[in-house]
Amino acid sequence: MNVFIALLILCMFMCLYRVGKGPTAPDRTVAIDIMGILMVGFCAIFSIMMKKDLYMNIGISWALLNFIGTLALAKYLEGRGFDE
Amino acid sequence: MNEFVGYVLLSVGVAFDLFGCIGLVRLPDVYNRLQAATKCATLGTAMILLSVFFFTGFGPITIKALLCIWFILITSPTAAHAISRAAHRSGIRLWEGSYIDKYAEDREGKEDKA
Amino acid sequence: MKRIIHFFIIYAVWILLTWSFTLQELLAGVVISLLAELLLGDIFPYEGVKAFYPRRFFWLFCYFWVFIWAMIRANFDVAYRVLNIYLPIKPGIVKVRTKLKSDMGRTFLANSITLTPGTMSVDLVGDHLYIHWINVVSPDIQKDTEMIVAGFEKYLERIFE
Incomplete structure (x- = not known):
């Protein structure tokens, strides 16, 4: 299990590299979105290790909030109002 | 036996996540990165969530994991679509090695008329 | 009709999310699903409900496997x-x-x-x-x-x- 967690952390560092270096704003948005999805996988592995469904609740809310955040960023980049 | 299947699914899922992030680092422009990252991270995370079923059996954790798969499969392509459209509208061109860009051609045509 | 089906879908998702069958959880689910349906029911299109008719549901099931294979x-x-x-x-x-x-x-x-x-x-x-x-x-x-x-x-x- 520790190996999988280490690999996921490696993935997150790759995303962080893209957040830091990414030449344009959409690049950074993509990297943040993918980090959110990786975080959900992280929560799933934690709930396997601890045998508790608390972590899965965190994962579900993380997935949905991540989606809303990405949509808001995309709308902002496009230069439209939030209520369209 | 169940644990073995769980470990196989978990390793395949993490491997796909890793491929997606390698794609995120290696590929040349926003659209290609979006393709690699979205597909791989979606299926990889869905497999990690599915492996919960083999580790813990049928119970509250599994139900929540299956719901989470459903949410991810619906939300992730929509987010990718929103980002790609926003990128194109905010004026980011495709990579120089690209073959064709019909969207830009059509939009420029419209702007000339207007 | 459309709103009743929506209500039951939202309620089913609530039960799956909480997964505890005490009385107060079930009652809170009824209140919250009603509220969500009354406030946001207009946004959801009718075609989504059509997929639950038996013959369409069969095709949805077939489509699901095609989709997984493509993925x-x-x-x-x-x-x-x-x-x-x-x-x-x-x-x-x-x-x-x-x-x-x-x-x-x-x-x-x-x-x-x-x-x-x-x-x-x-x-x-x-x-x-x-x-x-x-x-x-x-x-x-x-x-x-x-x-x-x-x-x-x-x-x-x-x-x-």
Whole structure:
């Protein structure tokens, strides 16, 4: 299990590299979105290790909030109002 | 036996996540990165969530994991679509090695008329 | 009728999310589902409910397996392209036509295109979808339509139209 967690952390560092270096704003948005999805996988592995469904609740809310955040960023980049 | 299947699914899922992030680092422009990252991270995370079923059996954790798969499969392509459209509208061109860009051609045509 | 079906779908999701069958949880679910339905029920389109009719549901089930198979192929495709030293990509944005008229059908089509090998939907204007393709084969609308859209359209037409 520790190996999988280490690999996921490696993935997150790759995303962080893209957040830091990414030449344009959409690049950074993509990297943040993918980090959110990786975080959900992280929560799933934690709930396997601890045998508790608390972590899965965190994962579900993380997935949905991540989606809303990405949509808001995309709308902002496009230069439209939030209520369209 | 169940644990073995769980470990196989978990390793395949993490491997796909890793491929997606390698794609995120290696590929040349926003659209290609979006393709690699979205597909791989979606299926990889869905497999990690599915492996919960083999580790813990049928119970509250599994139900929540299956719901989470459903949410991810619906939300992730929509987010990718929103980002790609926003990128194109905010004026980011495709990579120089690209073959064709019909969207830009059509939009420029419209702007000339207007 | 539409609102009653919506209410039961929301309530089912609530039960799955909490997964405890004490009285107070169930009552809180009823209150919250009613509230959600009354406030937001107008946004949800009617075609979503149509997919639960028996014959359409059968096609939805078939479509599900086609979709999963396409997704697995897509992932191996991406893995091959990413791990190859020479990056064998030839990206571009092509234009395809869709026959689907309903909003729900088009949403499903765009989402499935995003999760299948090498393609990602960028925008929808009228009847035309703009698709970013990682390895463009031809710039012709007719040919692209056959290659990308036709496989899914066959099923979605039976589910949502």
